Amino acid sequence: MTPIHHSGTVSEASPIERSLAKCGVCTIRLERLCYSRALWFRAFRNVLAAFVRAWSLLHPVDAILYANRASACRGCLRLRKNVLKARSPIFRWIDGYVNPLFNRARDSLLRPGELEAAKVEARDSEVIHD
Numbered sequence: 394m395t396p397i398h399h400s401g402t403v404s405e406a407s408p409i410e411r412s413l414a415k416c417g418v419c420t421i422r423l424e425r426l427c428y429s430r431a432l433w434f435r436a437f438r439n440v441l442a443a444f445v446r447a448w449s450l451l452h453p454v455d456a457i458l459y460a461n462r463a464s465a466c467r468g469c470l471r472l473r474k475n476v477l478k479a480r481s482p483i484f485r486w487i488d489g490y491v492n493p494l495f496n497r498a499r500d501s502l503l504r505p506g507e508l509e510a511a512k513v514e515a516r517d518s519e520v521i522h523d
Contacts (some may be wrong), residue, residue, distance in 0.1 A: 416515035449473040
């Protein structure tokens, strides 16, 4: 599947592209919390993030999906990962094994309520704040 490029807004993007731009949890918020609590988490996540960035060279993210996000979302890997899961069966298979391990490691560093707060932040970021 080749990327579709637009010159408009997310509302002009296809329904599939709009669904890729949705987040269930604010990755950046959780990343910052975990980085502050465990030195090993940064190394663990950076290896996985490098893998996502390298693989996304095969399936680039349409810039329009980033353009209409809150400024705090810029640079987040969530959209790249969503695109990869939608377009690459091999990536989806690998993610099916790695993501549960990552989530367990991440969740072990979170306090009660922090995951839910990150979910609320992700829903709020779907509307441009800046």
